Amino acid sequence: AQSVTQPDIHITVSEGASLELRCNYSYGATPYLFWYVQSPGQGLQLLLKYFSGDTLVQGIKGFEAEFKRSQSSFNLRKPSVHWSDAAEYFCAVATDYNFNKFYFGSGTKLNVKP
């Protein structure tokens, strides 16, 4: 069965520090991978996605993610965190190119210390 694991429930970083959020997926074929952000009281917004090609993908708001097939990982990174980045982050996988079914991780809540 397909699954997405985000091992960190909560992460706190200082403003200006670097950030890495972990995501591991379990899926036999080539996955279609996404990172979404959810600000308090809001719906989810797409940060970036990976389908194929260059394994380092750039997204909005200065985020990037790296796909590592050997580790079944798709970790999200940001070099310097801003207070406005405080939110919950979800990794997701779609299991076919029709994008009908999606599986989301349990989320990582990011707190940013001033």
Added chain:
Amino acid sequence: EAQVTQNPRYLITVTGKKLTVTCSQNMNHEYMSWYRQDPGLGLRQIYYSMNVEVTDKGDVPEGYKVSRKEKRNFPLILESPSPNQTSLYFCASSLSGTENTGELFFGEGSRLTVL
């Protein structure tokens, strides 16, 4: 403004009282989907619809019904709500076919409490 609109945003109801959560999108998207979000479980897909009159089950469809009579609307129906359906519900839409980039556009959520 392009958006997905859900109503109601907040609802407290009692066990067994039928309710409908509406979802409407103004982006002419073919694909629409419902998710529930529970602490520690992330988002789980309830139902999805690839186009008008075409729906299919997600991972947690039990206790829910959907219909897709018009392209823009995709209501979620709880015929006999139970306390384990207390959750935060999200509707999402996207393009489909060759124009589909995989990006889901989410509504702001509907928080449902069943007593």
